[in-house]
Amino acid sequence: MKDTDQPTVACPTCSGPLRPEGKEWVCVVGHRFDVAGLAAGQAGSITRSLWYSLRALEDRAIVNNFVANDYDQQGRSPEATLLRSESTEDIAVALQLRELVRKLTNASKVDEVQLDAPRGSEQSDGVGSHSPRPHPTTSG
Secondary structure, eight states: OOGGGSOOEEOTTTOOEEEEETTEEEETTOOEEOHHHHHHHHHHHHHHHHHHHHHHHHHHHHHHHHHHHHHHHTTOHHHHHHHHHHHHHHHHHHHHHHHHHHHHHHHHHHHHHHHHTTOTTOOOOSOOOOOOOOOTTSOO
């Protein structure tokens, strides 16, 4: 296999390019992952990104409702109605996203158990596991 044929993916720690080297994946910064560590790191990156997106949707819904209340007091009902509609759509998407995060989190736990079994003595050096916290106004 030529060097240009090797896949390049983003390092779950720093987002730099990550390439396979033997049984490990190594990024240009030096983060090293075995297969299980890479899978866990990618799952963590995905989950964190989805939590950030979920929070942004919920925050936008809160702001739109707040502004809609101001618009109502100013007699700007059409604008208020539009913002409340957008807020309702954001909340609906946030609920779907929350369910997706839950499913992915449960699936990654199953994957970790399956990947851990054949690992042997290989270790993951580059992943710090972080549990994203849900938005403070929502349940997680």
